[in-house]
Amino acid sequence: MGGLILVFTIAIAVFFSSGINSQLVPAIITFGDSTVDVGNNDYIKTVFQADHPPYGKDFTNHQPTGRFCNGKLATDLTADNLGFTSYAPPYLSPQASGKNLLLGANFASAGSGYDDTTAELSHVIPLSQQLQYFKEYQSKLTSVAGSKNASDTIKGALYIIGSGNSDFLQNYYVNPFINKHYTVDEYSSYLISIFSSFVKSLYGQGARRIGATSLAPIGCLPLARTIFGQHERGCVASFNTDAQQFNKKINAAATQLQRQNPGLKIVIFDIFKPLYDLVQNPTKFGFTEATKGCCGTGTVETTSILCNQKSGICSNSTEYVFWDSVHPSQAANQVLADTLIIQGIPLIA
Ligand SMILES: *[C@@H]1O[C@H](CO)[C@@H](O)[C@H](O)[C@H]1NC(C)=O
Numbered sequence: 001m002g003g004l005i006l007v008f009t010i011a012i013a014v015f016f017s018s019g020i021n022s023q024l025v026p027a028i029i030t031f032g033d034s035t036v037d038v039g040n041n042d043y044i045k046t047v048f049q050a051d052h053p054p055y056g057k058d059f060t061n062h063q064p065t066g067r068f069c070n071g072k073l074a075t076d077l078t079a080d081n082l083g084f085t086s087y088a089p090p091y092l093s094p095q096a097s098g099k100n101l102l103l104g105a106n107f108a109s110a111g112s113g114y115d116d117t118t119a120e121l122s123h124v125i126p127l128s129q130q131l132q133y134f135k136e137y138q139s140k141l142t143s144v145a146g147s148k149n150a151s152d153t154i155k156g157a158l159y160i161i162g163s164g165n166s167d168f169l170q171n172y173y174v175n176p177f178i179n180k181h182y183t184v185d186e187y188s189s190y191l192i193s194i195f196s197s198f199v200k201s202l203y204g205q206g207a208r209r210i211g212a213t214s215l216a217p218i219g220c221l222p223l224a225r226t227i228f229g230q231h232e233r234g235c236v237a238s239f240n241t242d243a244q245q246f247n248k249k250i251n252a253a254a255t256q257l258q259r260q261n262p263g264l265k266i267v268i269f270d271i272f273k274p275l276y277d278l279v280q281n282p283t284k285f286g287f288t289e290a291t292k293g294c295c296g297t298g299t300v301e302t303t304s305i306l307c308n309q310k311s312g313i314c315s316n317s318t319e320y321v322f323w324d325s326v327h328p329s330q331a332a333n334q335v336l337a338d339t340l341i342i343q344g345i346p347l348i349a
């Protein structure tokens, strides 16, 4: 065990020292939901927007960016760890042009999922449309950087997929058209089949390094506790069981994809366990509050209607695991980003 920890420590030290001078990957290309959306929803008509204070209060310039957080997302912190000094702008923003395209692209949209129906319910960008935007991005990149540089960038880039939580919280659990017809297990398998086709499509277009996040302990999100847990302390256990079943399936799918597609490196990042540990034992990690978010009452506030300038905020968000009722604070995202390093970002980067 001690030996294993030593090996990890050395691997991380080498990894960080090599990250100081340059980026470990040429670009980062991101798909998914609010866990990774850097502001695409600011450019479409939906209520799922984080374009107003107090979102972004601890980000550079203290302005809202469209991120559902007080500061940086786990993926921003991961980009920092990989040696990036700036982030790909939201793909729908005017800044996603010219040289900025060399950094990569972010197509994610809060409220989206693997299932396009999830996105349609929230009027956000479905995953299939995010894939279309990726095709468009490749031709823009080719005109900016030339075809050799563009294909090297596409091949060398780190691809991040952060999706699935909304499929359960904003679709399956609340949508009788789905939950009356499919068991959770069937719906999970359906989502995984979409994930697998999506990865194959990325691979077909040149992607070789892919990291996807597992589901979070969705039963522990303050929103789930409030709406589905009858205000009990503790988490909605059945939701967490569903998430763990999904996570088993996505890990099996990734193993199979890696076997079937030569040269593909794919890692599923487990965010379930680190976030669950934070919620169960916040003080161990330097947090004091894990049952409600910092913004407003922290139990239901997530969107423009609910977490806004009039909502009060907690006095010190670094002590809160959650920023709003669904999304981790920057302080918690830092804990997650640190575990992603140990879980294999060096393997694919
Ligand atoms: C593409 O070109 C840019 C700017 O000239 C350069 O910084 C980058 O390293 C190139 N990327 C690849 C993958 O060759």
Ligand SMILES: *[C@@H]1O[C@H](CO)[C@@H](O)[C@H](O)[C@H]1NC(C)=O
Residues within 6 Å of the ligand: 286, 316, 318, 319
């Ligand atoms: C916020 O809380 C953290 C952790 O308890 C502490 O280290 C920090 O000093 C606090 N910041 C302020 C401004 O009180």
